Amino acid sequence: MLNIDTRLRQAAFRRLEALNQQYSNDVPWEAIAKPIPLDSESFFIASRAIGIFQPRQMPDGILSIKTVVPKQGRINIYSDATSDEGGFWYSLEAGGTAKRANRQLLISYERQDPIIYLVGVAPGRYLPLWPCYIDNVDLAKELCHVSMHDRAGQARHVAESHGAYTVDEIEKRYVIREAKTRVHQAEFRARVMLAYSNRCAMTGLPVPQLLEAAHIIPDTHQDSTAEVSNGISLSRLHHRAYDADLIGIDPDYRIHLNDNLLSTQDGPLLESMKQLNGQRIAIPRNDRDRPSQEALELRYQRFLTR
Structure with missing residues (x-):
């Protein structure tokens, strides 16, 4: 039978897989904070109050680390950032090994435990990365380095050695690019969703799981x-139509449907899309967040030539 440490980690990873499927890498804290059943009790993935987290059922080591994007007006106490090594620098608790959380993190570092990194992408929203590993600790600077080095092997089917580069070097570059891209996409989506109050700009649909940042x-x-x-x-649906230039948006925020789409007769869903023709999209209240009219003009010209 698997030990309690392994069972906790596997159950946590399964929960995160389900959350990623549901929320598209932009997971609200309320979903992360729900307890996970295990045997006759339950455990938590992380804590709102602390960054380095160990469930009470785990004998030693840690399960997760977390960074946050503070609400407007609060001070961000974190100095975490992506690194050139294809991972992330994470701040330890101030106080070195005198702090229990740091001591438990060192145990997971020495054992190379697979952990979870909850990367804050907006206030109360997180991109879960797992399994991650702590591959360096600098107690003097109170930093550790976190990476997803076991995923390098996934690049073998797309990376081929050529020139002066070895396959391992190409895999490393692939993992660096993949990690940074995921964080970038999650941050962009979270900020766009916040600006539009988690509603579709065309239809007003208020279901975050069905929304995307186009x-x-x-x-x-x-x-x-x-x-x-x-x-x-x-x-x-509307994102796919926009990307395919079946729908265009002009610089005055007005919606236009492709002539072929307008002339197609096929049920109530398509008819509801046709009703958008000539309507204006909803725009954010903050002027800074409103769609760039210059960008809309450039994109709209492409729509007109398709």
Whole structure:
């Protein structure tokens, strides 16, 4: 039978897998904070009050670490950031090994325990990364380095050795890019959802699980930015239609449907989309977050030529 440490970690990973499926890498604290059943009791993944967390059922070591994006006006006490090594620097509790949380983190570092990193992407919203490993601790600077090094093998089917590079070096670069991309996407989505009050800008649909942050200028374009003004909250269906240029939005925030879409006759769902033609999207209250009219014009011109 598996020991309690392994069973706790496996149960926590299963819960996070389900949450990621439900919330698309932008998980609210309320969902993370729900207890997880195990045998005749339950345990928690993390704590709202502390960053380095060990469930009471875990004999030693830690289960998770967490960084937060503070609410406006509060001071951010964290200095965590992505690193060139393909992971993240994480701040220990001030006080070194005199603090119990730091001692438990060192145990997980020495054993190479798989842990969870809850990366704050907006106030009360997190991107869960797992399994992560602590691969360096600097007690003098009160920092540790967290990475997902066991995922490098997943790159073998897309990375081929060439030139002066070895497969391991290519895999490392792949993991660096993957980690940074996931954090970037989750931060962008969380900020766009917040600006649009978790509603679709076209339909008003208020179900976050069915909403996505659509880029006006695609993130693959050289002129794309990660600013909220380059994003619009859309349902998954309307996001796909926007990306396919079946729907366009002009600089006055007015919606236009492709002529082929307008002429197609196929049931109530399509008819409801047709009713959007000529309507204006809802825009954020904050002027800074409203869709860039310059970006909309550039994107709308592409829609007109399709």
